[in-house]
Amino acid sequence: MPELPEVECVVRGLRRRIIGRTIQRVTIHLSRIVRGSPLDLAEHLPGRTFRDVRRRGKLIIIGLDGGLSLLVHLRMTGQLLWLAPEARLEKHTHLIFHLTSGRHLRYRDQRQFGWLQLAESEYLDRHPQIAQLGPEPLEIGRDAFVRRLKNHRRQIKPLLMDQIVLAGLGNIYADESLFQARIHPLQRASRVSTVKLNRLHTAIQDVLCKAIDCSGSTVRQFRGTDGEIGEFQNHFRVYDRQGQPCLRCGRPIIKIRVGGRGTHICVRCQRAPKN
DNA sequence: GTCGATGTTATCAA
């Protein structure tokens, strides 16, 4: 579910809520979602205080005192919810942080693909989930971005979604960015002109920033930390708009399959590659 | 009831 903008909104919500709060205990209802030893987590977290929350790609990094960090990946349907202890226990709640204030931070995940993992703060940069990640799309400069993409002969959409190449784009924002830059998702990256790649760099930053301002997109069931839904889905120009007219030229948006993922394009605005 | 799809990613085969 969540891509960079959604994860960024969760991170901001967490910052507002949990910094300075202390964990009293942790209850784990589905141990599979904890990477490493679930017992470690239940043993080492009580007594620790949340110090900072940040994001790297789609990964949430929560710093605790005593040199520990908690990594959380929401994958498709993960949620981190800030709730009163008496709040109804919703289905698919797999883990609960009971804070000394009495509040709950609950991890919920319908499809159970997401995970949490304890890590030593000192070695985060070498953590496999972090060390592998490509640059942040909102931080990389235009020329570095163009050089990075030009290096590859792959189809540009799967390339954009490859977290080693660029960290944070997923299916929705890849489609929206390619449409805005007027690039066909099947185009080989090395064959896209510099002009178009420049445009893509701008498009990605524009789309991601707007989505963050809209609190993300809620297509199925994304929720922020306070349970709020996003509203960027109301601004989609291609994603999930198959059959509806292109907002730029009027041609109906079509849905194709690229790299195994549903992909939305305007065939007039995004010219098909010749090969 | 069945099938295919869903915002992610790891892995394997070709």
Place this chain on the structure above:
DNA sequence: TTTGATAACATCGA
């Protein structure tokens, strides 16, 4: 090097 298929899982809509 790149791709497609498959798998993890629950739910929804056709």
